[in-house]
Every structure is written in structure tokens, then in C-alpha cells.
Amino acid sequence: MLNNSMKPCGMGAQGSEAVWRVLNVSGGKDSVAMALTLHNEGVRIDEVIVAVLGVEFPSVLRAVDKLAGILQGVKFTEITVPFVEGLEKYGWPSSRSRWCTRQKVDKIKKYLYQDKGRVVEECIGFAKGEEHRAERNFERTVSFPLIERGITEERALAICREHGFLWDHLYDALPRLSCYCCPLGGIQQARVVYHERKGLWEEMCYLDGLSAKTYLMDWSVEKLNRRFYMEDVGGVTRKRKPRNKTFEQWEAEVLERVRREAVHRERECAVSCTPRFTQEAKEAK
Numbered sequence: 001m002l003n004n005s006m007k008p009c010g011m012g013a014q015g016s017e018a019v020w021r022v023l024n025v026s027g028g029k030d031s032v033a034m035a036l037t038l039h040n041e042g043v044r045i046d047e048v049i050v051a052v053l054g055v056e057f058p059s060v061l062r063a064v065d066k067l068a069g070i071l072q073g074v075k076f077t078e079i080t081v082p083f084v085e086g087l088e089k090y091g092w093p094s095s096r097s098r099w100c101t102r103q104k105v106d107k108i109k110k111y112l113y114q115d116k117g118r119v120v121e122e123c124i125g126f127a128k129g130e131e132h133r134a135e136r137n138f139e140r141t142v143s144f145p146l147i148e149r150g151i152t153e154e155r156a157l158a159i160c161r162e163h164g165f166l167w168d169h170l171y172d173a174l175p176r177l178s179c180y181c182c183p184l185g186g187i188q189q190a191r192v193v194y195h196e197r198k199g200l201w202e203e204m205c206y207l208d209g210l211s212a213k214t215y216l217m218d219w220s221v222e223k224l225n226r227r228f229y230m231e232d233v234g235g236v237t238r239k240r241k242p243r244n245k246t247f248e249q250w251e252a253e254v255l256e257r258v259r260r261e262a263v264h265r266e267r268e269c270a271v272s273c274t275p276r277f278t279q280e281a282k283e284a285k
């Protein structure tokens with residue numbers, strides 16, 4: 001159930017010209033689908049706010065640019081949140097310490113409500129199925145156009161794809177996209193970055209050096225790097241570490257197996273290739 005401050009976007013009192021309608025867009029599928037849906041319905045959009053930390057997947061920022069091209073004439077405002085500064089101060093964010101999200105919300109609020117005489121309606125892209133997020137006590141006027149229209153996350157992605165938003169196909173591997181270095185994306189997001197976005201992975205290794213906190217509870221970025229290397233060369237993708245072994249023992253075992261297999265392949269090649277070369281050499285004479 002939506003509370004009183006959450007009236008359907010583009011309908012009734014909240015649709016009035018006196019209200020400054022602002023879309024909170026991250027550049028991910030849900031907020032982009034929200035913007036496209038309202039635009040297609042002809043709902044007036046006064047402003048789009050984008051909070052940028054500087055560590056987003058590049059395709060997320062490109063999606064914002066593409067959206068700006070579609071919403072011609074709508075004011076786009078970028079709010080900068082200095083992620084690196086926060087990382088040095090608080091360490092990697094975690095479910096208990098989402099300082100970066102807090103800073104985003106605070107900065108957006110400060111910007112939006114600086115004009116006391118203005119009535120603002122903030123539209124947030126929570127999808128159907130995320131009502132629990134919408135039920136949090138917002139002390140401001142917010143609406144949730146996707147929930148109001150029964151649009152699920154799956155449908156939101158389909159809407160975006162219909163409009164040519166593809167995010168370099170990252171949604172094929174990840175359920176959410178925002179910051180490539182976010183520990184809340186878990187090992188799976190880190191794995192995708194390591195295997196498919198080497199440049200971003202190098203950035204992440206650099207950022208790790210600025211944080212006093214470990215990336216994930218049991219995994220530093222350096223340890224993940226070693227694990228993903230094993231996946232590259234040792235075919236251990238997604239396998240869990242055997243319970244009776246330490247990470248170091250497991251790693252040593254996998255790398256030793258890889259070494260033995262390489263030696264074996266070299267020997268086999270030497271055996272199977274030699275007669276042919278010998279024969280070719282004889283014929284050449």
C-alpha cells in the first residue's frame with residue numbers, strides 16, 4: 001500500500017502544473033523504463049536528476065545520454081557524489097554502511113528542496129514487486145510510476161530493449177547495474193567485471209588500495225583476482241572452495257593441476273608432431 005505522500009504520477013493533484021515533476025534516474029533499466037513510459041504517455045517531465053559517482057559502468061552513463069536525446073527539451077541535472085573521497089574515509093560500502101547511497105539521497109534532497117516555495121514530486125523507478133522499498137517512510141512527496149502501472153523489472157527491461165537500450169548486454173549476466181565496483185553486486189558482478197571489463201577491473205584494484213575495509217567479508221579484491229585467474233586457467237568457474245581446504249591450498253592444487261596438464265599437452269604434441277616433421281624433412285631432401 002502506498003502512503004498518502006505517494007499519489008499516482010501524472011494523475012490527479014500530482015499531475016497539476018504547479019508541481020515540479022522530477023525523475024530520479026540512475027541510468028539502470030528501471031529508472032530508464034520509468035522515464036520512457038511517462039514520456040510515451042505524454043506525462044509532463046520537468047527535470048531529470050542523475051547522481052554520478054564516477055564509478056558507474058560506462059554503459060549506464062551512455063544510457064543517460066541516450067535518454068537525454070529522447071527526452072528533448074527536458075532539463076537534465078547531474079549531481080556529483082565524490083566516491084573516491086568517501087572510499088578513503090569510510091572504506092568499501094556494505095549492506096550495513098551504504099554511505100554512498102546516503103550521500104546521493106542527501107545531495108539530491110538538498111538540491112531539490114533548496115527552493116522552499118516549490119512543490120516537488122519525485123518519481124522513483126521502483127518496479128512492481130519492490131513495494132517494500134516504496135513503503136519506507138519518505139518524508140517528501142514521491143511517486144512510483146512503475147509500481148502504479150504494474151510494471152515488473154522484467155517488463156522494464158523489455159521496454160528499454162524495445163527502445164534500443166542494451167547496456168552492452170550486461171543485463172544478460174547481472175540483475176542490476178550501477179557502480180561497477182560495488183561490493184553489494186557480490187562475487188558475480190566482480191566476476192563479470194574481471195572477465196569482461198579488464199580496464200574497469202584494473203580501476204577496481206586501484207580503488208581497493210584506497211579502502212581500509214575489505215571488499216567483501218571473506219574476499220579482498222586481490223584474493224578475488226587470484227580466484228578469477230584460477231577460473232581463467234583452471235576451469236573452476238563458480239565452484240566453491242572445498243570445505244576441508246584453505247583458499248591457498250585450493251589455489252596451489254588447481255595451479256599445480258594446470259601446470260601438469262600443460263606439461264602433458266606439450267609432451268603429447270611433441271610425440272604426435274615429430275613423425276610428421278620427420279617425414280616432411282625426408283621428402284624435402
Ligand code: SF4
Pocket residue numbers: 053093098100101104178179181182183184
Ligand atoms: S551501487 Fe553500490 S557503490 Fe554505487 S551508490 Fe549504490 S551502494 Fe554505493
